[in-house]
Amino acid sequence: MQYHTFSEAETTRRGAEFVKQLKPGAVVAFYGDLGAGKTAFIRGMVRGLGLDDYVTSPTFTIVNEYLGPVPVFHFDMYRLGGADELFDIGWEDYIAREGICCVEWSENVEGAFPEDTVRVSIRKLSESERLIDIDMPEVAK
């Protein structure tokens, strides 16, 4: 699945559409450069679930929780040394809470993702254009 967007607002809207295809317990790994729009897309996902939380990059907090009937757990793995440090941020407990886990800087913890992890890659085509590639494994549908 692929989205071609021409503004940040459109990236956010696509996130709101996309989240409706996910089931509670889904893990979504994001890939893309700084400023590609990962947080904008995730903001859309949160809005799509009916939550009006302030969605911001968890670079310093490591994980943000947006609570609701289906909560969203927004991770930024930049500060982690690797997958070994996942347990110490409560990763396993988050997965058990049956929300939607969105992970930025997924490259840092690659080996630890479950089999049915959805992968979203966002590429900058120009200043405001983005190509969003979504890989949904069969088992996640």
Add this chain to the structure above:
Amino acid sequence: MRILALESSARAASVAVVEDGTFLAQYYQAKGLTHSRTLMVMAENILRDMEFTLADMDAIAVAAGPGSFTGIRIGVSAAKGLAWGGNLKICPVSTLEAMANQCYDNSVILCPVMDARRGQIYNAQFRREGERLLRLCPDRAISLEELMAEAKRSDAPFYFVGDGSALCMDAFSRAGIPALLAPENIRLQSAYGVAKAAMGVTPVDGTEVEPRYLRLSQAERERLEKLSTQNKDK
């Protein structure tokens, strides 16, 4: 000796008061509410309802691991806080040993198991000799395959207790290995088991208590997972 016991290693949260080995009270809930909101309230309520104060306790017992990262942390922190404020010592116990303490079958190998995800479990083995509980191996994280291999070599059937019980019973049934399942009312962790396990433990200062997670490194987990997939293909 009067012990206030706390258990929050998995989905359920419970607190118990035990006096000289006699079980006085236990509060238990498994609705899935966050332990950070429920555990201290339950501890406060049980003391008040039993007409005790913290000063009437001689020690705090707590399940220090293995278990959920957040759950164990909440339990250990609550125990340390109560111990510090009440000038009490702590009896940290293994979550697995606490569960074995709930079981009384002398003809089996007591096998507490907790799901560590991706085909791995936290496990230890015990036997009952009359009232005594004998530990047969240290707490460890192993694959289901290794557990089944051990069961095949064993002279007595495994008796499962803990949240990994259903997972293990399922695998054992499919492999044709006889095993038993603890009845539902004692199948999960409880503060009662923690209190019983604490009876044999010398209380220590709160500053010496740390969670014992038993986590394998990511590399070891991936290796075990690869081995178990290879074995499945054989």
